[in-house]
Amino acid sequence: MQKRINFVCMQSDNKVSGGYIYNDYVLGGLSKLGYEVVHHDAKSYLADAGQNAHSCASEHVIIDSIELNALLLALSSDANEVQLSRPIILCHLPPELQLDAQSAKLSNSDKSCECTHECMSMQQLIQRSMLVTTGTACTQYMQAEYQLKDAQLEMVMPGLPAQWKRKSQYSNAPKRLLVVANLIPNKGYELLIEALSQIKHLDWTLDFYGDCDFSPEHAEKIFTSMQQSGLRRRIEYGGTVTQSELNEAMIKADLLIQLSPFEPFSMVSLEAVSSGLPMLSAKTGEMDYFRQSGHVRYLDTLDSREVAKVLSELINDTEKYSELCQSHDTALRSWNEVTLEFHRLLLNLETTHTLQCAGNS
Structure with a gap:
């Protein structure tokens, strides 16, 4: 049978x-x-x-x-x-x-x-x-x-897919930011917008990917908030993508931002560190596992001033950013x-x- x-x-x-x-x-x-x-x-x-x-x-x-x-x-x-x-x-x-x-x-x-x-x-x-x-x-x-x-x-x-690729080149500063999260509550978008509004004077752009159909009303609030904050022209929404397209986006990006207050594992963190992509993350997910990669900077507190402060630091301080770019051998789990x-x-x-x-x- x-x-x-x-x-x-x-x-x-x-x-x-x-x-x-x-x-x-x-x-x-x-x-x-x-x-x-x-x-x-x-x-x-x-x-x-x-x-x-x-x-x-x-x-x-x-x-x-x-x-x-x-x-x-x-x-x-x-x-x-x-x-x-x-x-x-x-x-x-x-x-x-x-x-x-x-x-x-x-x-x-x-x-x-x-x-x-x-x-x-x-x-x-x-x-x-x-x-x-x-x-x-x-x-x-x-x-x-x-x-x-x-x-x-x-x-x-x-x-991860067996063919997952790693970055081979890094910029001097994290000017190309990336977020991968569905547009639903508790994924940190509100906090992100508040933080980015505080560093408009710095040189950065943001690409973000996620499903906007799970909670259309909340997604609309996020888009409206971006517009009202004067950020929309610096932000590009890519909708949903395949795993290979996501891997390519991570190869091109300089820094992934993950501000969800609770992630049971955080697959996007696994995908990022396995791509060799530096991360700025809330203290959530499988922290001990991801910390070994050397690619993650964890936030001390999850508020907009702290996020803005650390982003400014990474963008302005070449050495601090380069510490997150060091190559580490990471065993891929298939x-x-x-x-x-x-x-x-x-x-x-x-x-x-x-x-x-x-x-x-």
């Missing part, structure tokens, strides 16, 4: 970096290893789940954390009285930090819920699941927030390695599931 993965996640064709890229590479790799991967949104999965919920076959349910809130809302409907088997939650980001985080408040005490059966809370769903996180920060957060046992958690960090780690995890779960089913028969 062919192994099957029911993957529950809203899909997006506009990808730059982050969770959607991770999903594509891992699921594509698992398909090559013989898994049948079936994509669902929350409602379409629950429509089929009753037939398979108690199967002992080699079948897995993987729920992307971006779909958790929608899944809970669907489960709260009378039409979806489904008992989920123990799913795998692929936790790119804690559910309360997702765009639709207000839905995470759904619980058995929610007075607006008119269900005739008991609703499942986010806490209950997560505690009955296996969690795969993509970085140390997310692992520690989820374990503390949801009181998870060590056996419920696995960490499978992201990788997507094939990531896929094999995920595959071993699924095999272990299949073995455990088979033993449990045998014991119950």
Whole structure:
């Protein structure tokens, strides 16, 4: 029997970096290893789940954390009285930090819920699941927030395409700035605009890439703020690009700026340091791992004056910038390695599931 993965996640064709890229590479790799991967949104999965919920076959349910809130809302409907088997939650980001985080408040005490059966809370769903996180920060957060046992958690960090290229030439000063982040809340755009407004007298330009369709209203606010701050003529928006195009943009840039206050791993940091691109970053993501590259300057505080101060320092002080340009040997972690780690995890779960089913028969 062919192994099957029911993957529950809203899909997006506009990808730059982050969770959607991770999903594509891992699921594509698992398909090559013989898994049948079936994509669902929350409602379409629950429509089929009753037939398979108690199967002992080699079948897995993987729920992307971006779909958790929608899944809970669907489960709260009378039409979806489904008992989920123990799913795998692929936790790119804690559910309360997702765009639709207000839905995470759904619980058995929610007075607006008119269900005739008991609703499942986010806490209950997560505690009955296996969690795969993509970085140390997310692992520690989820374990503390949801009181998870060590056996419920696995960490499978992201990788890179095998052909990822490194910079071979550096400018004397970081005049070509780069930002790679979707235009959504908590990605640091407001802070960036405030900081850049303070260094208009310096010689710099900014290219930025990201999806503006996840939160159109917020994206419009960012564009309006850039215009009102008098920065628009110095800033170029490139929309969404392929991984190879992103790699080329990093080769051409002088400095990547990452101001998101919470990143469970920060794939864009991995992509930047593996490109040999110097970074100015908030203290977030897999800091100990990225610090080894020598390419990252971490901010002491995350406020606009500090960002403006450090940018001015790097632009004006050749020596300080050149320290971030020193070549370091960085071991690239391939997507094939990531896929094999995920595959071993699924095999272990299949073995455990088979033993449990045998014991119950």
